[in-house]
């Protein structure tokens with residue numbers, strides 16, 4: 001087993017995420033969403049840092065995700081808050097493709 005590879009988990013097929021689309025999944029207790037932007041794949045926690053809402057039910061536009069509950073806006077590449085009411089950044093994850101599979105580093 002390659003120990004440097006143990007943090008990468010298989011998420012989905014590359015063609016399951018259209019450009020401008022999202023793919024949500026759960027890993028243990030953690031809820032994560034992968035976004036496909038024009039310049040690549042990015043991932044953040046799927047739960048808003050303000051209250052409980054799933055960002056995958058919000059709106060992805062211009063590299064930001066808008067929370068469906070109170071409208072907080074996060075940069076999906078950095079997790080940084082672009083607009084409140086949230087004031088804590090989202091955790092981000094590295095994403096890569098291996099062949100036709102999307103993998104996420106947890």
Ligand code: FES
Pocket residue numbers: 048049050051052053067068069070071072084085086
């Ligand atoms: S729960 Fe996301 S902005 Fe309030």
